[in-house]
Amino acid sequence: MDPYMATLRGLRQGDPISPLLFVICMEYLSRLIRSMEDHPLFKFHPRCKKSKLTPMVFADDIILCCEGSFPSVYTMLKAFKLFSATSGLQISEQKSDFYTAGVSQEVIQRIKAATNFAHNKLFFRYLGLPVCARKIRVAECNGIIEKMCARIKVWSSRNLSYMARVTLVNSVLLSIHQYWAQMFILPKSVLKEIEKICRAFLWTGEWNSSKPGNVAWEHVCLPKQAKGVGFRQIQTWYVAEIAKYVWAISTKQNNLWVKLVHEVYVKDARWWDYEPPIDSCWYWKQICKVKSKLKLLYSEQEWNSLTKFSVQQVYKKLIGEQPAVHWDKLIWNRLVIPKHRVIGWLVMKQRLRTLDILVKIGVQALHSCHLCEQGIENHNHLFIQCKYSTQCLDLVRGWMGMKNQHSIFPRQMLFIMKSKRTGVKKRFMAAVFSGLVYQIWWVRNEAIWNHVVSKPEFIFRKLKQLIQQRIRLVLPHKITARDQLWIDSMLAAV
Numbered sequence: 001m002d003p004y005m006a007t008l009r010g011l012r013q014g015d016p017i018s019p020l021l022f023v024i025c026m027e028y029l030s031r032l033i034r035s036m037e038d039h040p041l042f043k044f045h046p047r048c049k050k051s052k053l054t055p056m057v058f059a060d061d062i063i064l065c066c067e068g069s070f071p072s073v074y075t076m077l078k079a080f081k082l083f084s085a086t087s088g089l090q091i092s093e094q095k096s097d098f099y100t101a102g103v104s105q106e107v108i109q110r111i112k113a114a115t116n117f118a119h120n121k122l123f124f125r126y127l128g129l130p131v132c133a134r135k136i137r138v139a140e141c142n143g144i145i146e147k148m149c150a151r152i153k154v155w156s157s158r159n160l161s162y163m164a165r166v167t168l169v170n171s172v173l174l175s176i177h178q179y180w181a182q183m184f185i186l187p188k189s190v191l192k193e194i195e196k197i198c199r200a201f202l203w204t205g206e207w208n209s210s211k212p213g214n215v216a217w218e219h220v221c222l223p224k225q226a227k228g229v230g231f232r233q234i235q236t237w238y239v240a241e242i243a244k245y246v247w248a249i250s251t252k253q254n255n256l257w258v259k260l261v262h263e264v265y266v267k268d269a270r271w272w273d274y275e276p277p278i279d280s281c282w283y284w285k286q287i288c289k290v291k292s293k294l295k296l297l298y299s300e301q302e303w304n305s306l307t308k309f310s311v312q313q314v315y316k317k318l319i320g321e322q323p324a325v326h327w328d329k330l331i332w333n334r335l336v337i338p339k340h341r342v343i344g345w346l347v348m349k350q351r352l353r354t355l356d357i358l359v360k361i362g363v364q365a366l367h368s369c370h371l372c373e374q375g376i377e378n379h380n381h382l383f384i385q386c387k388y389s390t391q392c393l394d395l396v397r398g399w400m401g402m403k404n405q406h407s408i409f410p411r412q413m414l415f416i417m418k419s420k421r422t423g424v425k426k427r428f429m430a431a432v433f434s435g436l437v438y439q440i441w442w443v444r445n446e447a448i449w450n451h452v453v454s455k456p457e458f459i460f461r462k463l464k465q466l467i468q469q470r471i472r473l474v475l476p477h478k479i480t481a482r483d484q485l486w487i488d489s490m491l492a493a494v
Helices: 018-036 070-087 105-115 139-155 162-176 188-204 234-250 256-266 282-295 300-304 311-319 338-348 355-360 379-385 387-400 409-418 423-449 456-474 481-492
Strands: 055-058 061-064 124-126 129-131
Touching: 018 055, 018 070, 070 105, 139 162, 139 188, 162 188, 162 338, 188 234, 234 256, 234 282, 234 300, 234 311, 338 409, 338 423, 379 387, 379 409, 379 423, 387 423, 387 456, 409 423, 423 456, 423 481, 456 481
Parallel strands: none
Antiparallel strands: 055 061, 124 129
16 A cells, blocks of 8 residues: 555554454455456365355454365465455464365375465364364363353352342353354254353352252252243253344355355255255254254244344243242242252242251251250251241231231231232342341251350341341342332331
């Protein structure tokens, strides 16, 4: 550009005009390669003839495809030299490689001599993902597992509650493999290993623990309204991710991959009834298997009528309808202190490690209650038929002005749900009773490990202070004046 514009210095990395200049240069390169396509010595890659695919460009990386013959490569190299002479951009020979399949050693040596590129074998990494012409191996997916383990090693140095682990599993660990899942069909053993790591971290805080969890993983991964925590079932979610490709082929989306699939595999066949040939690659067979699963849930007309694909909607269809419960909106409501939620959920499912359960699995010999020393410690006794728990419950009922006599936590939650109170009052009361259950469990653990039992009055004062802090922090601004007055009266008594 020097004859037309005087250039004094180059652009800094991140300069706003840099992407525009890059696009202009790549457009020129694309036109050069397009003009090269008519050259008598140049031939396309066998799978790229119809689509006339040669360059694939992303940022400063470029992949070129052609027939494995020296004239085709040499013609492409001449086009690049013209581009370099015009733009001033040079090929980095140290960072450039070429890959071949079914090419003689003589031709490979000629290409090496002409290009000065290194000759490598698949696989290679592009945009952080492995590119290969075969089924991806488990060892090549170690990067996902290593990332997850590295995160957990940092977290394991902290004393995290169950709810903190639930948040980290849901927002971090289950999302690490999503980038790969959108590009590759991962081996089942890798998906099972991811599940294993998430399960171990949830229940023990470590990545390599083999201890059994309080609740089976398939039940943990159910929606919250179906007694679960709301984690995604990794293998089912993965099927929903692959279903995106089935939908793209079915609706003939305007992208390069779909065009190649129709040219190479589907051709003139009807996609909904298509069966893959025996000699098809493993990836293509897996996509066709997912299509067979979807045919059990959707008709062809329903599937093709999806104007926009949603992984979430297909996932819900795959897991099917689950029996709903009445208490999920109380246990998981925002007014409940986060670390109280999982303990409340475990109590509703009766899956806390009470002494009667520990005796059954041979961990504990005695199962008498450490708080009252009069009954067998199980969920119904501890929450809240125990004399100690009953004293705490009476203090809470006096504070809340409740007269019901339910002495079991699940029945208490059912009573709150069916009462004629407003939604805000129900959520407030659920936060109080969830906090009470958590405090009773905390006192029970203190009695076992430190041989200390705090007085019910101390637990009650501590509970009221925690509830007051939480309510003032997260209480919605838009509530009725009557509800606001009632909550103020509750908090004034603290």
